[in-house]
Amino acid sequence: MSHEHLQTLTEIRGMMERSTKFLSLSGLSGVSAGLVAMGGAMVAYLRLRTSWFTVLDSGQYDRLTRPSMTQRETLDFLLIDALVVLVLAVLAAWFFTSRKARRQGLTVWNSASRRLIWALVVPLAAAGVFCVGLVYQHAVWLVCPTMLTFYGLTLLNASRYTYRDLEYLGLCEIGLGLLALFLTGYGLLMWTLGFGVLHIVYGTVMWFKYDQTGPQPASGPVDFDQDTL
Known part of the structure; x- marks a missing residue:
């Protein structure tokens, strides 16, 4: 009988966790996102024809542009490149996450995903405005x-609503960002490591840890609001 009680408690705990945390986030x-970011960085490198170690350097910024490009054209190009990377990364994330949710018998848009998105959007929007101010x-x-x-602080904030592994990625991003603050000549390289390499490593670990062996829900979609539990 104790075994049945334990199994029941485990199932209840799983239902409550799925109602408060978004567990359909795919490692893919x-x-x-990492592959798209690395592609965007490569495009920037080839377009600017500059060293990986001098892009957006405080001391060499005046000389980073190509002879055929003004500083305004360079900034416009970098902005468009970053926006394309962002859009493609979000679309890819939505595709793989939706596919995982369908396989689990869950819905992507529920109370847990709404809390996760809100935790992501607010600090990222503030970061965007801050970066515009810097430019x-x-x-x-x-x-x-x-x-x-x-971005690292955003991931720390969002890790409360999904897998805690996201917290480690956030800490790595913060550490890399603080390091980049003192090594401004390595801007493009740091950006590639943070948004490219770290995402690929994190996604690979998540895929093997959860996408392959993660527990599957015992029933259909569960969408309880946390306040009602």
């Missing part, structure tokens, strides 16, 4: 450290 989302103040070399640090 991280891998795809406006002609402190472009601080954009990369700011993006990495804010």
